[in-house]
């Protein structure tokens with residue numbers, strides 16, 4: 001079945017998906033974070049910023065702020081978070097976070113303005129209203145933000161932690177986009193993942209967000225959770241469509257209990273089978289597209305008028321650590337434990353434990369623990385993967401204009417591998433374009449993996465346990 005013909009359509013072919021499903025990266029970065037190197041630290045990050053300054057960069061900036069705390073654990077969670085009811089820990093964290101923001105603010109002083117802000121976690125609304133207000137003021141003291149009408153200032157919220165008043169307060173503090181974790185409206189599923197969140201609570205928060213003037217409301221859903229059935233998913237989708245969010249992120253639950261301890265609380269017997277999971281995905285795509293949502297790519301849907309869909313039509317979409325984003329050219333400064341920055345031709349990640357994060361800041365250093373400086377080949381492959389992920393097509397001549405290569409020679413082996421996908425009807429290749437067909441769109445990660453040089457390279461730290469989720 002092909003859905004939604006006005007915009008990039010997506011076609012669900014269970015046989016091909018079954019044949020090609022494998023583990024693979026989500027390409028929120030290229031090279032992927034598991035290839036970051038330990039010998040990249042604070043010094044290399046400073047060099048990257050100095051490089052930007054030398055080029056007198058006035059490129060726009062994105063800012064990510066990570067709040068790692070959660071009140072309770074959701075069993076499916078694979079995030080880097082700290083579950084504690086001791087809210088005094090947040091006060092200590094905020095002190096250090098503000099130190100880091102001071103340092104980053106000084107480094108980037110006089111460079112581009114912040115056009116995009118994203119608060120993620122953990123649970124950003126774990127912070128009290130007063131703490132959040134204080135933190136936002138601090139950010140504004142250290143960075144220059146474009147006015148509300150031009151900037152995208154978003155926050156992930158857990159509807160269980162916010163009141164209607166708090167939603168209005170978040171808007172007054174400068175946020176204009178809001179993303180709500182829902183996952184599933186079914187009470188049985190919610191019980192099985194330890195996230196009881198009554199529908200009325202979620203709807204009240206959404207209504208408040210609209211009344212407060214948030215410009216985009218996004219909902220996160222997950223398919224493949226324990227106790228999910230086709231019938232329960234139909235009902236959840238009825239409720240989601242009725243709630244009418246602007247964007248929907250539909251994530252595939254990756255059951256990797258060897259990597260994520262909370263997932264060991266999920267009984268294997270409660271999980272839908274691989275076949276049911278595919279049916280659930282097909283159902284979600286069919287219902288969301290029929291309700292007028294555009295399939296953006298991978299796990300994202302948006303209303304045709306939403307900025308994400310508009311950016312895709314205009315070729316401005318990019319992928320970053322928050323998924324799809326509309327500011328392709330921005331450098332990303334990330335603050336907080338485990339947060340990843342993308343500045344110039346580098347990625348750098350902060351220390352992953354609070355102790356190590358605090359220790360580096362106590363020493364007066366930015367808490368960078370690892371990262372990577374991209375070489376020309378990385379940059380070239382990054383742009384190829386980005387274009388395919390975001391636009392489902394790649395102009396070969398635009399790559400040849402930007403890089404001193406002959407595409408068919410440089411990527412001869414990759415083009416050869418793509419032929420198998422072409423035979424399956426997933427891509428079309430001609431001398432000018434590589435185009436992903438509607439049938440190939442759900443398998444975009446597989447297609448991009450062809451261009452990932454690192455997948456065929458041995459890791460310096462030896463073989464690793466399976467760390468990627470299934471591509472579909």
Ligand code: SF4
Pocket residue numbers: 069070072073074077078079081121122123158181
């Ligand atoms: S899913 Fe979100 S709220 Fe739940 S434990 Fe993970 S980070 Fe916290």
